[in-house]
Amino acid sequence: MSSSEIDRLIQLLAKLPGLGPRSARRAALHLIKRRESLLSPLADAMHEAADAIKTCSVCGNLDTRDPCSVCADPRRDGALVCVVEEVGDLWALERTGSFKGLYHVLGGTLSALEGIGPDDLNVSGLINRARRPEVTEVILAMNATVEGQTTAHYITDRLADCDVTVSRLAHGVPVGGELDYLDDGTLTAALRSRRPF
Amino acid sequence: MSSSEIDRLIQLLAKLPGLGPRSARRAALHLIKRRESLLSPLADAMHEAADAIKTCSVCGNLDTRDPCSVCADPRRDGALVCVVEEVGDLWALERTGSFKGLYHVLGGTLSALEGIGPDDLNVSGLINRARRPEVTEVILAMNATVEGQTTAHYITDRLADCDVTVSRLAHGVPVGGELDYLDDGTLTAALRSRRPF
Ligand SMILES: [Zn+2]
Ligand SMILES: [Zn+2]
Numbered sequence: 509m510s511s512s513e514i515d516r517l518i519q520l521l522a523k524l525p526g527l528g529p530r531s532a533r534r535a536a537l538h539l540i541k542r543r544e545s546l547l548s549p550l551a552d553a554m555h556e557a558a559d560a561i562k563t564c565s566v567c568g569n570l571d572t573r574d575p576c577s578v579c580a581d582p583r584r585d586g587a588l589v590c591v592v593e594e595v596g597d598l599w600a601l602e603r604t605g606s607f608k609g610l611y612h613v614l615g616g617t618l619s620a621l622e623g624i625g626p627d628d629l630n631v632s633g634l635i636n637r638a639r640r641p642e643v644t645e646v647i648l649a650m651n652a653t654v655e656g657q658t659t660a661h662y663i664t665d666r667l668a669d670c671d672v673t674v675s676r677l678a679h680g681v682p683v684g685g686e687l688d689y690l691d692d693g694t695l696t697a698a699l700r701s702r703r704p705f
Numbered sequence: 706m707s708s709s710e711i712d713r714l715i716q717l718l719a720k721l722p723g724l725g726p727r728s729a730r731r732a733a734l735h736l737i738k739r740r741e742s743l744l745s746p747l748a749d750a751m752h753e754a755a756d757a758i759k760t761c762s763v764c765g766n767l768d769t770r771d772p773c774s775v776c777a778d779p780r781r782d783g784a785l786v787c788v789v790e791e792v793g794d795l796w797a798l799e800r801t802g803s804f805k806g807l808y809h810v811l812g813g814t815l816s817a818l819e820g821i822g823p824d825d826l827n828v829s830g831l832i833n834r835a836r837r838p839e840v841t842e843v844i845l846a847m848n849a850t851v852e853g854q855t856t857a858h859y860i861t862d863r864l865a866d867c868d869v870t871v872s873r874l875a876h877g878v879p880v881g882g883e884l885d886y887l888d889d890g891t892l893t894a895a896l897r898s899r900r901p902f
Contacts, residue, residue: 511769513754520747525735526728527721534885535721537793539751540758540767547755550717554748557710557733558740570737572708596734688731 514540566637568613568630570595578602578611585609589637590647591663593617593656597649597687606696609647612637617655618662629659631666638670647699648676651686711737763834765810765827767792775799775808782806786834787844788860790814790853794846794884803893806844809834814852815859826856828863835867844899845873848883872899 514536522532539547563569564576571577578584578598588609592598598611614629626632638646646667650656664674677698687695711733719729736744760766761773768774775781775795785806789795795808811826823829835843843864847853861871874895884892 511758511774513750513757513769514767517747517750517754520743520750523743524724524732526732527723531723533796534793535723536754537767537791537796538722540754541792543755543758546717546720547751550714551748551751551755553710553714553717554736554744554751557714557737558744558748560710561708561737561740570711570734572710577708594734595738596731599730599734 567598567611568595568615568633569598569611583608586642587644588647589634589643589645590649591634592649592687593651593659594688597651600688600690601649601695601699604692604696604699606699609645614650614659617650617653617659619655626662626666631663634663635666635670638667638672643670643672645673645675646670648674649687649699650676653686764795764808765792765812765830766795766808780805783839784841785844786831786840786842787846788831789846789884790848790856791885794848797885797887798846798892798896801889801893801896803896806842811847811856814847814850814856816852823859823863828860831860832863832867835864835869840869842870842872843867844896845871846884846896850883875899 517539518529518532518536521527521535522529524532527535539550560572561570562572562574564571564574564579566575566579569576569578573580585608588607589612590601590607590609591612591614592601593614593616595613598613601607601611612630612634614631614634616624616629618624618626618629634646637643646663648660648663650660660676667674678700714736715726715729715733718724718732719726721729724732736747757769758767759769759771761768761771761776763772763776766773766775770777782805785804786809787798787804787806788809788811789798790811790813792810795810798804798808809827809831811828811831813821813826815821815823815826831843834840843860845857845860847857857873864871875897
């Protein structure tokens, strides 16, 4: 039916979230028919991203610069550090345009079931940042899931001897909901009415 | 929030069928986090496909060879030519493994609304093929849509002075349905019970 080049393209496209085997086939065909206008530019963009994107050594964001453009921006308020599970959550909060502090990406949540402990997350990096004198508040913006809230409690305990206020996002985040699926308005409201943890 | 490299990647991914702006963002993040295992291999596969895939000059299939591997296969029955709208339909029929003839890809359907006439489709190529002495049957496998059936009638008229039987897929293809969405069993049954047009 099709060459090994097409099969391989379909196989790799099927690994993208949101694309099953059938939609991967459609996507491959769509790409091959638009070789000049889409397939080659997308391949180039992927190579450029693969070469250029680094993990920020300060906050864990993904960017072409390290420190990332958030950490390097002198207009951001270094007194506030907002802790998120994943880079996608950081991006979701940035899209609201309503937070002017810095971030810290944990890289997941604690999970006994999956064997993910504190050393598998970037917790020690957070504690070190929270000890710096300019940091006055740590906002816990984990998902409103059991794992997210367990992780938030653990981090609150670990921050106990740091001289910072610990707050969390206001209710407004639906129970069981994930940040990256929320609309900007809900996220903005949740940020504004954050309260002590 | 993110670099121009990431923005460009998201923008291009959003042009894939099945991915909106939000799922394109998720796909980009998924890719960037899997630089070695997915992002670079996918970029390579795209470049290889862009370089290697050609349109078959005989049937319109997409393949690394011209004539394509279907047209070049001596075991295929050159007496049967199955006419489809798009390459995706050819692939769908090939996946059933139940058709051993050759194909002809029209490249679309007639559409007064969209200003698509016979010269915009590969109709003359089909007529030339149908005139060759070895061709005895032309199977019209257009979608069961108004445009597909209008196109099938037009082609039947054009084939009137060629010495071929014209048949169509059996009912079994749901009215309004598109070939590429059907399961293999339905397609196989529809092919087996094809009847004179
Ligand atoms: Zn950073
Ligand atoms: Zn061919």
